[in-house]
Amino acid sequence: MTESQRVVSAAWLWDHLQDPQVVIADCRFSLTDPIWGQQQYQIGHLPGAYYLDLNRDLSGPLQRHGGRHPLPHPDTLSQTFTAMGLHSGDSPPPTLLVAYDDSKLAFAARLWWLAHYLGHPRVAVLDGGFTAWQRAGYSVTSQLPLWKSGRFIPQLRPDYVVDIATVKAHKELPGVALVDAREAVRYRGEQEPIDPIAGHIPGAVNYPWQEITDPHGYLRPLSEQQQRWAGLQAADEIIVYCGSGVTACVDLLSLAIAGISTGKLYAGSWSDWCSYQSPSGDS
Template identity: 60%
Template sequence: MNDKDLIVSPEWLAANTENPQVVIIDCRFSLADVELGQKQYQESHIPGAFYLDLNRDLASAVGKHGGRHPLPNIEELAAKLSAAGINLGETLVVAYDDSRLAFAARLWWLLRYMGHSKVALLDGGFGAWKAAGYPVTNILPESREGKFVPELQRDAIVDIQAVKGRKDLPDRVLVDSRESERYAGLREPIDPIAGHIPGAVNYPWQGVTDEAGKVRSTSEQKQRWTELGKAEEIIVYCGSGVTACVNLLSLEIAGIPDAKLYVGSWSDWCSYQL
């Protein structure tokens, strides 16, 4: 698989908005204002796009442990995907946001976890679409009939016990995807404890794209992971299992598949220290 399979341009998407084999999903969201993404979508979105909300659709309720964005109820998400006209293994899903893939990559990863590999991300997101002069609308799409029956890839995830047991083994690498200041424990705006999981190395997720949200080239993605390429197992985490998915995308583009997500991430890890 190469990056052409994982990333589509605004030009390509504009030519395929009427393609019955393509379903577009708007994933815009703001951690600072959890209703903003939905409002933005209702005001203006790519024609035909459906909306999935990080908190309501791509995660489940927060508990004492498990992190700030536990995996969603899979049956409920599958029903929503079916209602968007997505058929498992057949429909190409194109996801976008306006946050350098922070939220769209969560859907990209979830679909692959659920057994659906035909999913790509819009390069540059909604901003690139508008900058290219393509149309937007406030018309909401009607539900469709699809058949999405998940085939979970359970090897794609690990929990805290697996991280504890494997993080110090040779040829295993634990990747922290947060900003360097949070990794170093100099600043923690969200979780109650600052710092990182002992032994983790830091690869901030923002490095996958440029400031405009365009995905860096395949060669740059490969260069990014040069030191980890020979690891037997790579486990990726962030604050709550969302932006880590951007690094998982980068690893896939770089030709390093099968990296795993610690779903609960730092917010789960530090919850056991309170």
């Protein structure tokens, strides 16, 4: 276990597969092929892992505003957690939820953040993801785990998330940093493969989420995580966004690992911001 239970290694998880206090979630997903993750899970997954789909489980229904991946209703996700056997209270002790994907934490970090948002601090991501597990030679299975009966009661943390009104009101304030987690070409407006408008929210600085991990999907060392955020360490509030509030969670995970607790998610992100703009960029 490393970084105060925020990250676990494949070796640690292998040793704790039979621990009743550990629940595993497979979060593999592809934005360009939404059924890919489910298909990969059916082919083979970590023993005992439950599959949580980005669109079905980790997002709520689409609306005119709110972005492409609105937050799921807390009660709905809590019911899923309960069926996975998660406990949120002290008796029995809180369950450790371990999330993994195969996309440099893009989707596992979303679950990591959501669990914290629902008030469950015992959640970690698998360093290196599914590939690291396979590389270590550990077994996978196609057998589906049985649903269980946990007891998960959400303790919502509304201070973890902001909406567009808060972004507009806070982004120019002293002590507030607005962070765009998308790749640099999207931040600069040179490419926009998804949303109708290219560019970024005025005043935002760019910290691409892909830089949190190395080319193999392993988290970069603690010293590098801390150095990455050194320029924002004194900020009173760090608001992070991406395209739809998913990969921004990788930056929020990095901030937490670096010991910075002022990060908040603009859940609707650029796709929500665009929904209030005309194609010309006018409000």
